[in-house]
Amino acid sequence: MTRPYVFVTRKLPDDIVAPIKDIAEVAMWPYDDIQVPRDVLMNEAKKADALLTMVSDVVDEEILEAGTSLKVVANMGVGFDNIDVSAATKRGIAVCNTPDVLTDTTADLTFALLLATARRVVEAAQWLKEGKWKSWSPLLLAGADVHHKTIGIVGMGKIGQAVAKRATGFDMNILYHNRSRNIEAEQKLGATYCSFEELLKAADFVVCLTPLTKETRHMFNSEAFRKMKRSAIFINAARGAVVDEQALYEALVSGEIAAAGLDVFEHEPIAASHPLLALTNVVALPHIGSATKETRVKMMELCCRNIIAVLKGKRPETLVNE
Numbered sequence: 340m341t342r343p344y345v346f347v348t349r350k351l352p353d354d355i356v357a358p359i360k361d362i363a364e365v366a367m368w369p370y371d372d373i374q375v376p377r378d379v380l381m382n383e384a385k386k387a388d389a390l391l392t393m394v395s396d397v398v399d400e401e402i403l404e405a406g407t408s409l410k411v412v413a414n415m416g417v418g419f420d421n422i423d424v425s426a427a428t429k430r431g432i433a434v435c436n437t438p439d440v441l442t443d444t445t446a447d448l449t450f451a452l453l454l455a456t457a458r459r460v461v462e463a464a465q466w467l468k469e470g471k472w473k474s475w476s477p478l479l480l481a482g483a484d485v486h487h488k489t490i491g492i493v494g495m496g497k498i499g500q501a502v503a504k505r506a507t508g509f510d511m512n513i514l515y516h517n518r519s520r521n522i523e524a525e526q527k528l529g530a531t532y533c534s535f536e537e538l539l540k541a542a543d544f545v546v547c548l549t550p551l552t553k554e555t556r557h558m559f560n561s562e563a564f565r566k567m568k569r570s571a572i573f574i575n576a577a578r579g580a581v582v583d584e585q586a587l588y589e590a591l592v593s594g595e596i597a598a599a600g601l602d603v604f605e606h607e608p609i610a611a612s613h614p615l616l617a618l619t620n621v622v623a624l625p626h627i628g629s630a631t632k633e634t635r636v637k638m639m640e641l642c643c644r645n646i647i648a649v650l651k652g653k654r655p656e657t658l659v660n661e
């Protein structure tokens with residue numbers, strides 16, 4: 340009997356994929372910093388029993404249709420908006436993600452981004468390196484306090500709750516908006532549920548942690564930014580397309596909001612010449628929410644376990660399509 344064939348869309352450490360090799364042939368795209376081209380992914384999908392994909396790979400109906408032997412797509416990320424899950428489900432293809440293992444790591448980065456944006460950390464460090472520091476002065480690079488302020492978390496899933504937990508350490512008042520109320524978050528973290536509009540109006544820090552869906556695409560639009568306080572700081576550690584970037588740019592330039600910390604963008608990688616990156620009140624990061632060595636290894640291992648489970652006819656640990 341021929342062994343199953345698994346294609347991995349980025350170069351991953353050999354010891355991590357080794358367990359798959361016990362039961363399958365494994366081929367890997369040879370680069371860790373270059374995205375697999377679509378034609379290569381298409382050809383590989385045609386042969387593959389399993390794909391191990393990155394959140395930057397678009398696995399749409401065309402790719403899934405080509406994958407006549409495909410049984411599982413294991414995506415290295417908690418988000419799976421890059422995969423057409425309903426097309427996969429229709430064809431009996433399992434889609435898996437990597438929740439839980441990245442929760443605290445992503446919450447740490449989200450909070451780091453919030454602090455960095457509020458306290459102008461990146462701007463100040465750059466300023467110093469450019470030799471601009473003449474003397475201590477009363478309002479030099481003065482930012483905004485974080486402690487005792489109101490944080491408004493949009494998307495109170497596991498990462499949202501982990502961010503809220505961090506916010507309690509800063510004595511913050513915690514508001515949240517979510518598809519449904521999260522009673523556990525209310526009881527454990529003292530978070531208060533409110534409408535999207537109420538949150539926008541009341542929060543000093545508006546933190547976007549909602550998944551990208553048809554409903555959330557561009558939910559942060561010009562109307563949303565107009566409702567925020569002029570002193571508000573907007574943080575996005577979820578998906579770029581939840582935000583209308585042109586509207587965000589205009590809100591930042593016109594002073595409708597004070598600053599933004601962004602780990603994600605509508606088109607990644609964002610061009611260095613993008614107008615958002617020229618603003619001093621923007622702290623921008625290259626989608627590194629879950630990027631610690633420990634967590635990335637756990638994510639890769641979970642993808643491998645999910646693939647092995649499906650190829651052995653077992654239920655994977657973190658199945659997205661029920």
Ligand code: DGY
Pocket residue numbers: 394415416417418419441577626627628629630
């Ligand atoms: C995720 O897990 O969805 C992240 O965005 C990738 O780090």
